[in-house]
Amino acid sequence: MSIVLERLTKRFGNQLVVDRVSLEVADHELFVLLGASGSGKSTVLRHIAGLVQADSGRILLHGQDVTAFTPQERGVGFVFQNYSIFRHMSVAENIEFGLKIRKMAAAERAKQRDHLLDLVGLAGLGGRYAHQLSGGQQQHVALARALAYQPKVLLLDEPFAALDVKIRGQLRRSLKQIQRQLGVTTILVTHDQEEAFELADRIGVMDRGQLIEVGAPEVLYARPQALFTATFLGAGMVLIRRKEADVAQFGSLRLPLPPDAPGEKGSRVQVLFRPEQVVLSQDAPPSGTQTVGQGMVIEQTFTGAQRRVRLRLPHLSGTRQIAPSAPFGEEGLLVDALQSSSETVTAESVWVSLRGWHMLSPPQPRVLLCQPSAGVPNGTALTRYLAHQLDASVMMLGIDANGENSDGLRNVLLERQREAELAADVRVRHGDPVEQIASEQAEVLYDLLVLPTSKRPNQLDPLVAQVLERMNRFWSTPVLIANNDHSRIKSVLICTAAGEPGKSDVRVGGRLARRLGAKVTLLYVTAEPGAVRPEARTHLERAAATLRALEVDGSVETRTAATPTEGILAEAREGNYDLVVLGSHGPQARSVFGRDDVTFQVASNTDHSLLVVPEEAL
Amino acid sequence: MRAVALETPRRRSERSAALIPVSMLVLVLLPLLLLPLAAVFIFAFRGGVSAFVNALRTPDAQFALRFSLLVAFATAVINAILGTFAAYVLSKYRFPGERPLGIVVNLPVAIPTVVVGTSLLLLWGPIGLLGRWLEPWGLQPMFTPVGVLLAHLFVTFPYMLGTLKPLLDELETTYEEAAYTIGANRWQTFRYVLLPALRGGLFTGALLTFAHSLGEFGATVLVSGNLRLRTQTAPLYIFAQFEAGNIATANAIAAVLAILSFLIFFFLLRYTGKPNERRH
Numbered sequence: 001m002s003i004v005l006e007r008l009t010k011r012f013g014n015q016l017v018v019d020r021v022s023l024e025v026a027d028h029e030l031f032v033l034l035g036a037s038g039s040g041k042s043t044v045l046r047h048i049a050g051l052v053q054a055d056s057g058r059i060l061l062h063g064q065d066v067t068a069f070t071p072q073e074r075g076v077g078f079v080f081q082n083y084s085i086f087r088h089m090s091v092a093e094n095i096e097f098g099l100k101i102r103k104m105a106a107a108e109r110a111k112q113r114d115h116l117l118d119l120v121g122l123a124g125l126g127g128r129y130a131h132q133l134s135g136g137q138q139q140h141v142a143l144a145r146a147l148a149y150q151p152k153v154l155l156l157d158e159p160f161a162a163l164d165v166k167i168r169g170q171l172r173r174s175l176k177q178i179q180r181q182l183g184v185t186t187i188l189v190t191h192d193q194e195e196a197f198e199l200a201d202r203i204g205v206m207d208r209g210q211l212i213e214v215g216a217p218e219v220l221y222a223r224p225q226a227l228f229t230a231t232f233l234g235a236g237m238v239l240i241r242r243k244e245a246d247v248a249q250f251g252s253l254r255l256p257l258p259p260d261a262p263g264e265k266g267s268r269v270q271v272l273f274r275p276e277q278v279v280l281s282q283d284a285p286p287s288g289t290q291t292v293g294q295g296m297v298i299e300q301t302f303t304g305a306q307r308r309v310r311l312r313l314p315h316l317s318g319t320r321q322i323a324p325s326a327p328f329g330e331e332g333l334l335v336d337a338l339q340s341s342s343e344t345v346t347a348e349s350v351w352v353s354l355r356g357w358h359m360l361s362p363p364q365p366r367v368l369l370c371q372p373s374a375g376v377p378n379g380t381a382l383t384r385y386l387a388h389q390l391d392a393s394v395m396m397l398g399i400d401a402n403g404e405n406s407d408g409l410r411n412v413l414l415e416r417q418r419e420a421e422l423a424a425d426v427r428v429r430h431g432d433p434v435e436q437i438a439s440e441q442a443e444v445l446y447d448l449l450v451l452p453t454s455k456r457p458n459q460l461d462p463l464v465a466q467v468l469e470r471m472n473r474f475w476s477t478p479v480l481i482a483n484n485d486h487s488r489i490k491s492v493l494i495c496t497a498a499g500e501p502g503k504s505d506v507r508v509g510g511r512l513a514r515r516l517g518a519k520v521t522l523l524y525v526t527a528e529p530g531a532v533r534p535e536a537r538t539h540l541e542r543a544a545a546t547l548r549a550l551e552v553d554g555s556v557e558t559r560t561a562a563t564p565t566e567g568i569l570a571e572a573r574e575g576n577y578d579l580v581v582l583g584s585h586g587p588q589a590r591s592v593f594g595r596d597d598v599t600f601q602v603a604s605n606t607d608h609s610l611l612v613v614p615e616e617a618l
Numbered sequence: 619m620r621a622v623a624l625e626t627p628r629r630r631s632e633r634s635a636a637l638i639p640v641s642m643l644v645l646v647l648l649p650l651l652l653l654p655l656a657a658v659f660i661f662a663f664r665g666g667v668s669a670f671v672n673a674l675r676t677p678d679a680q681f682a683l684r685f686s687l688l689v690a691f692a693t694a695v696i697n698a699i700l701g702t703f704a705a706y707v708l709s710k711y712r713f714p715g716e717r718p719l720g721i722v723v724n725l726p727v728a729i730p731t732v733v734v735g736t737s738l739l740l741l742w743g744p745i746g747l748l749g750r751w752l753e754p755w756g757l758q759p760m761f762t763p764v765g766v767l768l769a770h771l772f773v774t775f776p777y778m779l780g781t782l783k784p785l786l787d788e789l790e791t792t793y794e795e796a797a798y799t800i801g802a803n804r805w806q807t808f809r810y811v812l813l814p815a816l817r818g819g820l821f822t823g824a825l826l827t828f829a830h831s832l833g834e835f836g837a838t839v840l841v842s843g844n845l846r847l848r849t850q851t852a853p854l855y856i857f858a859q860f861e862a863g864n865i866a867t868a869n870a871i872a873a874v875l876a877i878l879s880f881l882i883f884f885f886l887l888r889y890t891g892k893p894n895e896r897r898h
Contacts, residue, residue, distance in 0.1 A: 049799050071798040078799040084792040088814040097810070098800040142796075149801065 001063070002027050002153055002185035008047055008057035010040075014439055017043050019209035020057070025153075028183040030176065032196040035206030036232075041189045044206070045155050048187065050074045061152050077146030077184075081158040083138045085130040091117070091141050092126035098149035116144040119178060135163045136171050143175070147182065154179070156188040160195060172198055193233055197221070205229045208445065225361050230272045231323040237278075237335055238322040238360065240270045248359075251316030253292050255357055270322065270360040277356040278337035280309065282347055290354040292316070295335060297345055307341040310334060311352060315549055320514075328503045329542025331549045365392040368446040369424065371413055372399050372433045372463050379452030380420035381487040382609070386480075387422070389516050392447070394424035397440055403430030434466040441477060452482040460604040468599060471584060471614050478508055480579075481603060481610040489516050489578040489609075495523045495568045495602075496543055496583070505613040506543045509581035510550045512611070519553040521575065525567030529560045565601040572608050581611045655876065662873035665866050673870035681847050682855035683874065689763070689851065690831035693770040694824045700771075701778025701823060702816065706808070708779075709786035724776045734772055735840030742768070761843035766851065769837040774827040781823035785816055822890055829882045832875065 003025040010018040017040045025031045033041040046052040048059060050071035059067050066074050086094055092113055099109045117123050120140035130138060139159055146154060159175070160168045176199055179186050190196055196203050197217045204214045205228065213220065213229045224230045230238060239250050248255045248269045255271060278292075285291050295311035313333040321333055335352055339345065367390070369383045387394045396417060398409045406428045413426045429436040441449065453461040464481055471479060494509040506522070513520045522543055526532060532540075540556055547554035557575075561567030572580050584599050603610055663670055673679060708720055726734065742749045742759045749760065759765045789812070797807040835853045842849035844858065852871055859868035 049795075051795050051798070071795070072801050072803055074799075075801065076799060078796065080792040080796060082790060082792055084790070084796040086793065086796075086811055086814075088817070097797075097802070101801045101806060145796075145800065 001025065002029070002061065003031075003048065003187065004058075004060040005044070005048070006058040006060070008044065008059065009055050010043060010047065010052065011055055017209050018047070018054070021206075021209075021211045023204060023211060023214065025185055025187060027185055029201045030179050030186045030188065030199060032200035032203045033187060033189045033206055034193065034196040034203050034232075035191065037191055039206040040209040041191075041206045042157055045078075045157055045187060045189050048074075048153070049076050049078045049155055051078075075149070075152050077149075077151030077154045079139070079142045079146050079154075079156045079159050081161055083130075083142040083162070085133075085138055085141050085145075087130050089129075090126060091122065091128050091130075091133070094130075094141055095126075095144045095148050097145065102149060112148060116148055119147075119181070120144045121174065136167050139163065139171065140174075143178070147178075147184070151184065154184045154186040156186065158190055159188065160190070160192070168195070169198075175199070205232060207232070223358050224272070227270060227322065227360055230358075230360055234274060235336055236272050236274045236323065238270055238272050239316070239319050240322055241319045250319040251293070253290060253316060253354075255290060255354075257359065271357050272360055273354050273357040275308065275336040275338040277354055278335060279353045279355050280311075280337050280339065280345060280350045281353065282350060284351055285353045290357070292333075292335065292352040292354065294349055295333075295352050296349055297347075300345060302341055305341060307339045307343070307345075309337045309339055309345055311337065311350070313352060315551075317551065320511075320550060326549065328507070329545045331545045365390050365447040366445075367392045367394045367448045367450060368437075368440060369394055369396045369450045370399070370433075370437055370452070371396055371416075372437075372451075378416060379450050379482040379485055380416060380422050381485045382452075382480075382482050383424075383450050384420055384422045385487040385489070386448070386450070386516075387424075390448075394422060395440075395446070396422075396424045396426045397437065398426065398428040399433045399436045400428055400430040401433065406430060433463055434470060437467065438470060446477055449477055449479045450482055451479055452485070460600065464603060465600070468584070468603065468612060471612065476614050478611055478613045481612065483607055483609050486578055486609070490518050491575070491577045492516075492518045492520045492579045492581060493523055493568075493572055493575060493577040493608075494520055494543075494581040495525075495564075495598075496539065503543075503546075504615055505581050505583035506546055508613045509611060510547045510552050510554075512581075513547075513552045514550045518578070520547055520555075521571075521577070522547070522554060522556045523568065523571050524556065524558045525561050525564045526558060527560070527562065532558060564598050565605070568598070568602050569605055572606055577608060579611055580606060580608045581613060584612050584614050658869055658872050658876055661865060662869040664869075669866060670870050670873075673867040674874065676867075678846055678850070678855060679867070679871055682850050682852045683871065685763070685850065686832055686852040686875075689766055689770055690828045692767055693774055693831040694828040696767075696771060697774055697778045697827050698820055698824050701775065701827075702782055702813075702820070704779050705782035705786050706812070709783055723779055726773055727776045731773055731834065731836030732840065735769060735837035738765070738769055738772065738837065738841050760841055761845065761849060763849055765841040766838055766849055769841045770831045770834055773834055773837055774830045777826040777830060778820075778823040781819045781826070782816055785819045786812070789815055818889070822886060825882050825886050825889075829879055832878060832882075 001024050003023070005021055005023040008018055008021040009016070019040070021040075021044055023031075033044060035041040043052060047054055048061075050066070050069055050073075054067065057067075058065055061074065061076070085091075086097070089097065095113045095116055096109050099112060104112070113126065114123070117126055120143055122137060122140055122144070125133070125137070130141070133141065139162075143159075156175075160171060163171065172195060188199060200217055202214060202216055203220055205212045205220065205226075207228050213224060213226050215224075220229055221233050224233065227238060230236055241248065241250060246257050248257055248271060250271070257269070279285070284294075293313045293316070295313035297309060298312050299308075299310040301308040301310075311334070313335055315331055315333060319333075324334060324336070326334055337352070367383060367387055369379055371378060383394055386392065396413050398406075398413045400406045400409050410426060410428045413428070417424050417426060427440070429440065437449070440446075449467075451464060451467060453464055467479060471477075492509060492513045494506055496506060510520060512518075522540060524532065524536060524540055526536075544554060544556060557571065559567040559571055561570060568580070568582075580602070582599050582602060599612055603612070662673075674683075704723055708716065708723070739760060740746050742752070742765065744750070744753055744758065744760070746760075749758065752758065759768060793811055793815075794807050797811045802810065833853060834851070835857070838851055839854055839857070842851065842854065844850055844854050846855075846858070850858070852875055856868045856871050856875075859865075859871070
């Protein structure tokens with residue numbers, strides 16, 4: 001193995017930028033790290049070069065542990081995105097720089113330099129300076145300079161990003177050819193999927209500091225494991241539902257499951273199909289075909305060799321569409337199909353069937369149960385119920401404020417967990433509770449935070465107040481404020497206003513209700529009796545449609561009250577709900593309203609458990 | 619040719635419209651800038667060329683000119699080194715107190731030079747904070763050439779820093795990182811990658827420092843004691859001759875200083891103008 005990374009981890013401040021990345025790159029391999037900007041891929045590369053020191057983890061180059069080495073000692077070749085050609089040195093001097101540092105004799109240096117100039121196709125241009133070269137030539141100089149001293153590995157950070165799109169293709173081929181010719185183990189970082197497909201022996205897909213999945217380009221495209229890979233690499237449609245026996249039944253669509261399909265009966269199944277796997281036909285397909293249904297053509301786009309057709313199909317029962325994410329208020333299913341551009345779809349309504357599909361392995365959601373105090377109730381019963389319903393893993397986080405009795409607290413939590421028969425990991429941190437919750441959340445990226453409170457009448461638990469204040473600024477995870485420890489949620493109240501706080505509360509609340517099998521009431525509060533503003537009506541209709549698409553039993557309730565808070569509190573008191581769902585304003589609104597906004601007022605005055613959904617929640 | 623083609627009636631009227639403000643500006647600048655400079659040369663050569671040359675020939679004048687050039691040269695060299703070091707540290711390292719330190723090193727521009735002279739006396743002088751302890755050892759920097767040099771280093775320190783730090787800040791760190799990955803250590807990186815990139819700045823900064831040192835008066839007059847043939851710089855000599863009523867002698871030296879300054883200014887203009895021309 002030329003390059004081995006073992007659980008590489010790096011934080012910048014509180015932000016986890018590289019999260020336990022482990023990777024092995026074989027000799028002579030061209031490995032591509034692919035991810036959106038900010039996914040941590042460049043940071044991984046800089047770790048290998050020694051330009052960044054890891055917080056934990058190991059780096060091995062050709063079997064040698066280089067984690068503690070300086071960049072100079074590592075002997076890797078690095079090509080920067082801006083090429084960083086030394087401007088006062090000629091091309092020849094740039095290439096010879098590494099050899100001069102290594103005190104190679106002048107004659108030998110010249111020979112090596114000419115060989116490299118030849119290799120990268122710049123023979124005769126050794127006397128030029130950076131500003132006399134084109135972008136592509138500069139890239140080749142940077143490449144030759146990095147290869148001059150025969151580096152152990154070659155690292156390239158977005159080497160094509162600064163170039164004109166038209167010449168990229170040609171330069172890619174020349175890079176691949178040079179890499180093949182020298183056989184130098186290479187890692188290339190890019191955000192360009194096409195580039196990754198064309199160059200890579202294997203691709204590693206990165207998202208939010210984690211290496212999500214590694215595989216050959218064809219495998220990652222056709223048979224990805226993770227949802228992120230499926231949607232990041234190319235267009236496609238992902239449907240999700242619970243698994244039954246050996247078929248996945250999405251409404252009328254029956255897909256036989258391979259015998260080794262992951263998950264037990266009742267667990268979630270995610271199915272991916274790509275636009276090129278969608279078949280459109282005028283007539284009903286013969287039986288035995290995997291038919292999705294009959295759809296309306298809503299858009300056709302000519303893209304050259306191919307034509308993209310977007311169709312709207314009726315909702316499939318028991319199914320939710322993950323990608324492409326449906327617009328708010330969209331009940332049906334949106335399907336993209338790729339046709340040869342010589343075929344035009346003239347009919348408005350066509351049959352949609354599949355010629356191929358692929359099962360993903362759905363990830364387990366993660367729940368963080370905060371245990372800031374030894375107080376009762378502690379939320380374990382509620383969390384166990386949620387974990388069971390959501391197939392989620394649970395982390396119990398104890399916070400020892402002054403760091404004096406961490407072991408004692410850990411034992412209390414372990415005991416608590418045994419008593420509640422809650423399968424959870426236990427972790428104890430010390431320091432300020434809010435800071436510690438924020439750190440834990442930033443490090444692991446939980447899907448739900450459960451915060452049991454010690455509720456006093458008409459008063460907000462100070463910790464809850466702090467968490468609410470920070471949540472929009474620092475995390476986009478819903479927070480469940482557990483004012484009681486009920487182990488059953490069958491009735492959910494979603495409080496909505498016209499567009500404000502927003503849509504994420506309906507989406508997240510609706511999805512939770514779907515998983516819990518709960519019924520949902522949508523509440524709209526108005527100051528004047530009977531007056532529902534037109535935009536509010538539209539919003540309510542869309543919210544109801546979103547719930548119908550989730551197949552949640554939902555109804556709409558309108559209340560008249562002086563303030564939204566009063567209306568919400570009255571409805572919650574009278575309606576016998578198990579959970580109240582509220583949106584949360586963005587950070588700007590929070591700074592304007594302070595603790596006087598609806599979320600704070602409701603949180604201070606209700607005895608119900610409260611799910612607060614930040615606007616950015618997915 | 620193109621200019622002729624563009625010469626439309628409108629442009630011509632624009633040009634005549636410019637006549638009034640331009641001549642007004644020249645009229646204002648004449649007594650403020652241009653005439654005083656001319657006066658120096660007129661007075662210097664009033665007694666003819668021979669009187670001018672004789673004025674420069676006196677041992678005092680010779681010493682003052684040579685001493686000034688020597689001090690200016692030493693100041694430029696020492697501050698080039700110190701300024702480069704300061705710019706490197708301030709640009710490349712992040713540390714608590716970075717901002718206050720950045721302000722302090724630029725302070726000499728804002729402090730009146732007389733105040734600088736006073737502070738140096740209060741520190742190094744015979745009854746000064748440090749000078750008090752040095753006196754018994756026979757070390758007394760004030761009223762010696764060393765004192766003059768100290769004052770000039772102080773007063774001109776920000777010029778070098780001011781030209782180099784922006785250059786270092788602007789140079790992307792990837793150039794250094796590239797040198798590191800190639801195998802160059804910190805010193806080699808500085809020597810082969812950073813320093814060549816600073817060449818232009820070093821030249822500009824050194825000329826600026828030299829020019830300011832050549833003309834320095836306020837701090838010098840206090841710390842030098844104005845001792846002829848020992849610590850008397852050219853500006854001090856001019857002042858002394860003026861006070862003694864030897865206006866022609868004073869003007870001869872003043873003319874030499876003015877010519878030197880013109881030369882330096884000319885170099886600066888050419889050198890800093892160059893990259894702009896290349897860009898166009």
